[in-house]
Amino acid sequence: MNDKDLVLNDGSTPLTATGNGTSFDIGSTINALTVEVIVSAKSGTSPTLDLKIQGSLDNSTWVDVVYFPQITAVGTYRRKLHAPYRYFREVHTLGGTSPSFTTKAYFTVGGRDTKFG
Numbered sequence: 177m178n179d180k181d182l183v184l185n186d187g188s189t190p191l192t193a194t195g196n197g198t199s200f201d202i203g204s205t206i207n208a209l210t211v212e213v214i215v216s217a218k219s220g221t222s223p224t225l226d227l228k229i230q231g232s233l234d235n236s237t238w239v240d241v242v243y244f245p246q247i248t249a250v251g252t253y254r255r256k257l258h259a260p261y262r263y264f265r266e267v268h269t270l271g272g273t274s275p276s277f278t279t280k281a282y283f284t285v286g287g288r289d290t291k292f293g
Contacts, residue, residue: 178261180188181253181277182200182202182282182283182284183200183280183281183282183283184197184200184211184229184264184266184282184283185197185266185267185279185280185281186279186280187214187216187278187279187280190276190277190278190279191225191268191270191276191277191278191279192213192218192270192275192276193270194260194266194268194269194270195268196230196265196266196267196268197265197266197267197268197281198265199232199235199263199264199265199266200263200264201235201262201263202262202263202264202283203262204262208256208257208258209256209257209283209284210254210255210256210257210283210284211225211229211231211242211254211255211257211281211282211283211284212252212253212254212281212283212284213244213247213252213253213254213280213281214251214252214253214280214281215247215250215251215252215253215277215278215279216250216278216279216280217250217275217276217277217278218248218249218250218275218278219274219275220272220273220274220275220276221272221273221274222271222272222273223248223270223271223272223273223274223275223276223277224246224247224248224270224271224272224275225246225247225248225269225270225271225275225277225279226244226246226247226269226270226271227243227244227247227253227266227267227268227269227270227279227281228240228241228242228243228265228266228267229241229242229255229257229264229265229266229267230264230265230266231257231261231263231264231265232261232262232264232265232269233261233262233264233265234263235262236243238265239259239261240267241257241259241261241264242255242256242257242259243255247277257283264283266281
């Protein structure tokens with residue numbers, strides 16, 4: 177289950193370069209969330225995706241709060257997040273030759289910390 181109001185990345189544009197996602201304001205600090213990333217497609221030669229979530233109290237100073245293992249395959253990846261921040265964003269680093277990943281990332285309240293591939 178995902179909540180359209182808790183989406184970090186809607187998957188409409190494939191990731192093709194290293195960068196930061198747009199910050200997301202959850203409206204208040206919530207201490208227990210799960211971040212789910214769905215990788216629906218990948219291409220390139222030996223493509224890799226390093227993904228982390230950063231949190232901020234002021235939407236200016238960012239702190240790394242959760243890391244995903246290096247992603248090399250289509251699948252669903254989940255990580256629990258215990259961080260008292262109001263703002264969040266995803267930070268992605270792509271590797272390989274001409275890498276491209278189609279991903280969707282969103283929050284759920286509670287949940288599991290599991291990788292499904």
